[in-house]
Amino acid sequence: MTTKPVSAGTPDLAAARRESMMGVGFGLSAFLFWGIAPLYFKLVxxxxxVEILAHRIVWSAGLLALLVWVMGRWREVATVLTSRRLLLPLIGSATILAGNWFVYIVAVNEGHxxxxxxGYYINPLVNVLLGMLFLKERLRLPQSIAVGLxxxxxxxxxxxxxxxxxxxxxxxxxxxFYGLIRKLxxxxxxxxxFIEAAVLVPPALIFLVYRGQTGGGSFGAVDLRTDLLLIAAGLVTLLPLVWxxxxxxxxxxxTLGILQYIAPTGQFLLAVLLFGEIFTPVHMVTFACIWAGLAIYTIDALRRS
Incomplete structure (x- = not known):
């Protein structure tokens, strides 16, 4: 009786491919959602x-706490909270994320x-630079041309x-920088x-309480639709972030850089076709340079893959 030789690397390779495909699925879901996110912020x-930001933090933290409890992850949370090596970088990523959220909300609300x-079109090329600076990745010629464009x-x-x-x-x-920290x-x-949201909850709650007591808050003061939309900020924030x-x-x-094109493309189409933002000749030149750089970068990445 003979047996077929089994390659020791085959199971690992299959597992790696499954992980990669799951990563692509998560990435597509996140960036498609972010591509249409301006529709939500226009509603509020x-x-x-700053009040929208505070509600995003509080409601998303509440939902995450529920999910962590249902999935039995509190022991993992405790492990991170007692490790400075893990907790301090997440406090940093939470701070960066809050700044990103706030500037994005302002941009949408003010017609930008x-x-x-x-910004999200240039982000993949920013990732290339960060990879070179912090992950010891070397810029290939096509990547250098893309960044230059x-x-x-x-x-x-x-x-x-x-x-x-x-x-x-x-x-x-x-x-x-947020993606880099989460990668490391x-x-x-x-x-x-959950930890990122949790460390932001205390200042967010203090602000909302102060806002409500001074009569400047919108929650419970405008209408039921506004209240429901602000509560929904947790879900709008949580789903794509987890993905x-x-x-x-x-x-x-x-690979993340390639998938990220989806989100700014959706935002670009909404800005020009739905929100009526003016696309000037200067915008045309700027976007053309960046799109050309992204095309070179993508072709190089796909060819190497």
Missing amino acids: QHVAP VLQASL ATTGVLVMVAAAGEAPWVALFLGFSFG VRVESMVAV FGAAARRLSLS
Whole structure:
């Protein structure tokens, strides 16, 4: 009787492929959701951005606490909370994430969705730079050309408008650093997102209580629709964030960069076709440079894959 030789690496390879496919699924879900997210923030445009941010934090933390309890993850949470090596980076990522959320809300509410989409278009190229600086990744020639084209596009806008597109730059770089920290910190996605939200809850609650007592709050003071929309901020925040965290743990930064095109494309289409934001010749040149850079970057990444 003969037996077939079994390759020792085959099970590991199959498991790695399953993990990769799960990562792609999580990434697609997250970025498709983020692509249409401006629709939600337009519905709560009458609420102050900082109050929307506080509600995002509080309600998402509540939902996460429920999920952690249902899934029996409190022991993992306790492990992270008692480890400075794990907790301090997550406090940093939470702070970065709160800043990213706030600037994005302001951008949508003030009619700068086009610039927000620009920020998330340059984010994959920001990831390339961060990979080079912090993960010891070397820039290949196509990546260098792509980064150069994106830089050229930003400089065109600076020269034409007389100032840098700060919203776009902040969103692109803040989300890049957030993804980098989550890539380096070996904490399960659900637990990490819960801890990030939890450390932001105390200041958010203090603000909401103060806002309510001074008569400036919208929750319970406008109408039932507004209250329900603010409560829904938890779900709108939680779902794509958990999906992104799961994708970041399973995929390389370059693969995440490719999937990230989905979100700014959705935002770009909403800005131009639905929200009526003006797409000027300067925008055309800037976006063309960045799209060209992204095309080169994507072709290079796919060819190497």
